[in-house]
Amino acid sequence: MDKKVLMKGNEAIAEAAIRAGCRHYFGYPITPQTELAAYMAKRMPKIGGVFLQAESEIAAINMVYGVASTGRRVMTSSSSPGVSLKQEGISYIAGSDLPCLIVNVQRGGPGLGGIQPSQSDYFQATKGGGHGDYHLIVVAPSSVQEMADLTSLAFDLSEKYRVPAMLLADGTIGQMMEPVVLSEPHDPVFTEKDWAVTGTKGQREHHIVNSLYLVPEELEKKNFERFERYQAIEDNEVRYERFMMDDADYCVVAFGIAARVSKNAVVEARKQGMKVGLIRPITLWPFPKQALAEAAKQVKGFLSVELSMGQMVEDVRLAVNCSRPVALCRRTGGMIMSPDEVLDALKKLAGGAES
Amino acid sequence: MIVFEKPKSLTDAELHYCPGCTHGIIHRLVAEAIDDLGVEGIAIGVAPVGCAVMAYNYFACDMVEAAHGRAPAVATGIKRSLPDNIVFTYQGDGDLASIGMAETVHAATRNENITVIFVNNAIYGMTGGQMAPTSLPGQVTQTSPYGRDVKTAGYPVKVAEMLSALDGPAYIARVAVNSVKNVKNAKAVIRQAFQNQIDGLGFSLVEVVSACPTNWGMTPENALKWIDEKMIPYYPLGVYKDKRESQKEAEA
Numbered sequence: 001m002d003k004k005v006l007m008k009g010n011e012a013i014a015e016a017a018i019r020a021g022c023r024h025y026f027g028y029p030i031t032p033q034t035e036l037a038a039y040m041a042k043r044m045p046k047i048g049g050v051f052l053q054a055e056s057e058i059a060a061i062n063m064v065y066g067v068a069s070t071g072r073r074v075m076t077s078s079s080s081p082g083v084s085l086k087q088e089g090i091s092y093i094a095g096s097d098l099p100c101l102i103v104n105v106q107r108g109g110p111g112l113g114g115i116q117p118s119q120s121d122y123f124q125a126t127k128g129g130g131h132g133d134y135h136l137i138v139v140a141p142s143s144v145q146e147m148a149d150l151t152s153l154a155f156d157l158s159e160k161y162r163v164p165a166m167l168l169a170d171g172t173i174g175q176m177m178e179p180v181v182l183s184e185p186h187d188p189v190f191t192e193k194d195w196a197v198t199g200t201k202g203q204r205e206h207h208i209v210n211s212l213y214l215v216p217e218e219l220e221k222k223n224f225e226r227f228e229r230y231q232a233i234e235d236n237e238v239r240y241e242r243f244m245m246d247d248a249d250y251c252v253v254a255f256g257i258a259a260r261v262s263k264n265a266v267v268e269a270r271k272q273g274m275k276v277g278l279i280r281p282i283t284l285w286p287f288p289k290q291a292l293a294e295a296a297k298q299v300k301g302f303l304s305v306e307l308s309m310g311q312m313v314e315d316v317r318l319a320v321n322c323s324r325p326v327a328l329c330r331r332t333g334g335m336i337m338s339p340d341e342v343l344d345a346l347k348k349l350a351g352g353a354e355s
Numbered sequence: 356m357i358v359f360e361k362p363k364s365l366t367d368a369e370l371h372y373c374p375g376c377t378h379g380i381i382h383r384l385v386a387e388a389i390d391d392l393g394v395e396g397i398a399i400g401v402a403p404v405g406c407a408v409m410a411y412n413y414f415a416c417d418m419v420e421a422a423h424g425r426a427p428a429v430a431t432g433i434k435r436s437l438p439d440n441i442v443f444t445y446q447g448d449g450d451l452a453s454i455g456m457a458e459t460v461h462a463a464t465r466n467e468n469i470t471v472i473f474v475n476n477a478i479y480g481m482t483g484g485q486m487a488p489t490s491l492p493g494q495v496t497q498t499s500p501y502g503r504d505v506k507t508a509g510y511p512v513k514v515a516e517m518l519s520a521l522d523g524p525a526y527i528a529r530v531a532v533n534s535v536k537n538v539k540n541a542k543a544v545i546r547q548a549f550q551n552q553i554d555g556l557g558f559s560l561v562e563v564v565s566a567c568p569t570n571w572g573m574t575p576e577n578a579l580k581w582i583d584e585k586m587i588p589y590y591p592l593g594v595y596k597d598k599r600e601s602q603k604e605a606e607a
Contacts, residue, residue: 024436050435054428055461062425062458066401066432069419074432092422197417197433199397199440206366208411210420 004179009147014039016148021188023049024074026063030082031115032171033105057082061089068098069209071196077103091130095211099158105174108334116334117171120308126285137165138284140255144178172257239282248277254305265342292319301325362386368412375568375575388546394441401426405447406480424455427462430469443470452488464523466557476567484570488512519595526559527596533582
């Protein structure tokens, strides 16, 4: 029998990571993800794991790089300004083809910004973030249950493809409490990897974990090889939710907390006679391009609802290839739109599209 | 009878270092220490950014290439994941004492059970001879063409002295490799720094005063002399901190 427990979103990530076999956590204090680190600080020493409060975000991500080099599950968590600091390390991890999990419980920006929820790190998370040609696998939970489920999924996908994964949450889901069913814990299973540094034991050639390729032909080849894996991810790992889309004339696109708000607006719109549905990307990279392109054949217009000045809206427009109008409903700086604001934006879109 | 051979812990790769550079000697001393202690099969090295960036091709053990200055954090991750392995970093002065100062100091203060080889040649070598955190007052470099002016560029960082003021680290020493006598001493000290890790004593750092004839604009011979005349007076050799010794003294 699945047991429901009441948890904060940030704590659900931590517990799910432990249950997924992660025994190494490195972080640096920042609001609004502090509960995650606090949970790890309490639990890791009791289960033979490592919790280490690093001297900086930069050090934390490089400690992650170290553990990832040894082939073991490892994670760090932070919030927007801290994740900016991690970008150098993330680029090295991507360039060295190592798996790991980075959690970003987003807050408003740019700069020091604020501590209220935001989704304005969408570009940073989905387009690379650090220097060079690379992607992260990016998952976006919209409930405490998904905080747990997607943590586990992110570890699995990251290891399967040797691509670092990011769980892109926001301060609201991080802080709110909901009932959650946690998966059965499994102990860390360590399988010897043919790339990890564990010591040669005098029985094999030395392994080198590295992102330096001074011969341009070699670096190009390496990047092409990595992008073949990215293609496989785009082909096989897109996840999204369709909500009331079957007969929809208009499609809201939203993720995370914005999707929660938007669902209320969709239900209200239906009450008022508008046929509205919603597509919620669960993976932000790979982005559900195909699902949106399909929806474009059916609906008259799209509404991207985001806690940013408009970032995902660009991907929505690309996905539908400008075949339908794509409007934007946005709040930023830590503000969250109400269902009424989404509804108003829908009415405006419908009016404009029909006229 | 073999009287001289290449350490097992070095590969057959040809070193890319300039003529007269002392990195080759230091690589050898590290490899000899690993061989002598019989830990080559469990050793994991972390290479820096700088002249030794390709050290991963030269050491025969498993190797990780770190971002500039981050080697102590990377080594921390490796050691926390594999506590029974022997983990070392090999870093230059720009890497360790400038961009990676925070990682160095905090790995030391946590007493991470790792070995750090710190090559101090008072200049950025790989990028063509810029002023390093350890460049001497008055030293002419590409970015201090009128000599390091301490009024605007500050003073050199004395890493061994600074770190030995911390409670955390187990072992801090400074050696040089500009004479047979100094090389022999450096060998013993580097070996000790690895032995400390095997014994679980914690953070051990050996600062190696090293020559960069190319960027100092000297012949190899004069560069070695310059170490005696200029570097060592500013950076005195010796063991600055040794928890093993202080423990023995306390027991006595």
